[in-house]
Amino acid sequence: MSDRRLWNSAVETLSEDALRALQLDRLRAQVAYNYDRSPFHRRTFEAAGAAPGDIRTFEDFAALPMMDKEGHRAAQAESLDRHGDPYALFAAAPRDEIVRINATSGTTGDPTLYTLTAHDVAVVNEMHARKYWRTGIRPGSVMVQALSLSMFTGGLPLSQGIQHLGAAVVPVGVEGGTRRVVDFTRLTRADALIATPSFGRHLIEECPALTGAPARDLGITRFYCAGEPGGGDPEVRRLLAEGFGAAVYDHTGGGHAFHGISCDHGAAMHFVSPDHCLLELVDPDSKAPLAVTDGAVGEMVWTFLDWRGGPFMRYAIGDIAEVLTSPCPCGLPGLRFRILGRADDMLIVKGVNVYPQAIGNVIAAFVPRVTGAFRVVLDKPGPLVEPPLRVRLERGDDTPDGDLPALEAEVLAALRTQLRISPALHWLPPRTLPREAMKTRLVEVGGGA
Numbered sequence: 069m070s071d072r073r074l075w076n077s078a079v080e081t082l083s084e085d086a087l088r089a090l091q092l093d094r095l096r097a098q099v100a101y102n103y104d105r106s107p108f109h110r111r112t113f114e115a116a117g118a119a120p121g122d123i124r125t126f127e128d129f130a131a132l133p134m135m136d137k138e139g140h141r142a143a144q145a146e147s148l149d150r151h152g153d154p155y156a157l158f159a160a161a162p163r164d165e166i167v168r169i170n171a172t173s174g175t176t177g178d179p180t181l182y183t184l185t186a187h188d189v190a191v192v193n194e195m196h197a198r199k200y201w202r203t204g205i206r207p208g209s210v211m212v213q214a215l216s217l218s219m220f221t222g223g224l225p226l227s228q229g230i231q232h233l234g235a236a237v238v239p240v241g242v243e244g245g246t247r248r249v250v251d252f253t254r255l256t257r258a259d260a261l262i263a264t265p266s267f268g269r270h271l272i273e274e275c276p277a278l279t280g281a282p283a284r285d286l287g288i289t290r291f292y293c294a295g296e297p298g299g300g301d302p303e304v305r306r307l308l309a310e311g312f313g314a315a316v317y318d319h320t321g322g323g324h325a326f327h328g329i330s331c332d333h334g335a336a337m338h339f340v341s342p343d344h345c346l347l348e349l350v351d352p353d354s355k356a357p358l359a360v361t362d363g364a365v366g367e368m369v370w371t372f373l374d375w376r377g378g379p380f381m382r383y384a385i386g387d388i389a390e391v392l393t394s395p396c397p398c399g400l401p402g403l404r405f406r407i408l409g410r411a412d413d414m415l416i417v418k419g420v421n422v423y424p425q426a427i428g429n430v431i432a433a434f435v436p437r438v439t440g441a442f443r444v445v446l447d448k449p450g451p452l453v454e455p456p457l458r459v460r461l462e463r464g465d466d467t468p469d470g471d472l473p474a475l476e477a478e479v480l481a482a483l484r485t486q487l488r489i490s491p492a493l494h495w496l497p498p499r500t501l502p503r504e505a506m507k508t509r510l511v512e513v514g515g516g517a
C-alpha cells in the first residue's frame with residue numbers, strides 16, 4: 069500500500085502559475101461549451117454583449133453577469149414550462165448522458181437539481197478521494213456514513229467517493245437512529261464516522277446507555293463533520309474529539325465541484341478541487357470582484373471547470389468565506405477557507421463589514437482561556453450597528469477573574485488587528501450561554517448585555 073500523502077500528487081501540488089494556466093485553459097473551453105449547449109448560459113453572454121471568444125483572461129470572465137439559486141430555480145421552472153422537462157435550459161449535456169440527479173436540501177421553494185454525467189461523477193469521486201486520503205484514510209479503512217442517505221448531496225455521492233478511494237463505506241444513514249449507527253459501528257469494526265456534529269454529540273450522550281461503554285470505546289479514530297456549520301466551532305470540535313477519542317475534521321462538498329477538508333491544524337478547510345472549480349470572491353453588496361488574497365473575505369462565486377452536466381458559471385452561492393493563501397503549518401497544499409456564514413449575516417459597524425463567525429474565529433484562538441462560546445448582542449436587527457458592538461463571551465474553566473483584564477486586552481487587540489473592530493466585551497462564567505443542538509445563533513437581538 070502506498071504511503072503517499074496525497075491522492076493525486078501531480079495535480080494537487082501544481083505550482084500557483086501552473087494551476088492558473090490549467091484553470092484558464094479549462095475556463096475557455098468551458099465557456100464555449102456552456103454557450104453552445106445551454107440556452108440559459110447563452111443568454112448570459114448575450115446580455116453582456118459577449119461571445120466565448122471574448123473571454124481570454126480571468127478579468128474578461130469576471131465581467132460576465134452572475135447567476136444565483138433564484139436564477140437557477142427560475143431556469144428550471146421556465147424549462148419545465150416551455151420544454152416539458154427541467155433540463156432543457158441548464159443541464160447542457162444530452163439527456164442520455166445524465167446518470168445522476170442530486171438536489172440541494174433547500175427548505176424553501178422547489179429543489180434545484182444537479183445533473184451529472186458519468187464524467188462529472190468521476191470528478192466528484194476523485195474529490196472525495198482527495199479529501200479523505202489527506203486525512204489518512206486508506207484502503208482497509210471502514211467508514212460509517214451516518215448522514216441522511218436521501219438524494220441530497222451528502223448521500224450516495226459520498227458513498228461512491230469512499231469506494232473510489234478503495235476504503236469501505238458502511239452506508240448506515242441516520243434513518244434508523246443512534247442504536248443502528250452504534251450497532252453497525254461496532255459490528256463492522258469501523259474506524260471512521262461521518263455525521264453532523266449534532267448527531268455526533270447525540271451519539272456520545274447515548275452511547276453508554278446503548279452499549280454500557282463510552283463512545284471512545286467504539287474504536288473511531290477519525291470523525292468527519294458534515295452538513296452543519298458546527299465543524300468549525302472549537303467547542304464542538306473539542307467535545308467530539310474528547311467524546312470519541314478521535315481526530316476531528318470538517319469537510320464540505322457533496323455532489324458538485326467545490327470540495328474542501330480541514331487538516332490537523334485548525335478548522336480552516338483546504339480547497340482540494342481548484343482544477344475543477346474556479347473560486348472567485350465578490351463583495352456581497354456591490355457584487356464587485358475582490359482579489360483572492362490572504363485574509364480576504366467575500367461571497368463565494370463558483371464556476372465549474374471541465375464539467376458537462378448543469379455546469380455552474382459565476383454562481384453566487386450566498387456563503388461568505390475568509391480565504392487564507394499563506395502556507396498551512398500542516399504542510400498540505402492549497403488555499404484554505406473558512407465559511408463565515410451567509411451574506412445576510414453581515415453587520416456594518418462604522419463602515420466596516422463584520423461577520424459574527426469571524427468574531428468567533430478570533431475568540432476561538434484564545435481557547436482554553438475562553439470556552440469559545442459567544443454572542444453578538446444587538447439592540448435592533450442589523451446590518452447597521454450603532455457602536456460599540458457588544459459581544460458576550462465566556463471565560464474558560466481555569467481562568468480566574470483576576471486574569472480577565474489582561475485577557476480582555478489581548479482579545480480586543482486581536483479583534484482590532486484582524487477585523488478592525490473595537491467591541492465592548494461582557495464576560496460570563498463558563499457554560500452560561502445556551503448551547504443549541506443544531507446551528508447556534510450567534511446574534512441576539514434586543515438582549516441585555
Ligand SMILES: [Zn+2]
Nearest residue numbers: 331333396398
Ligand atoms: Zn493544513
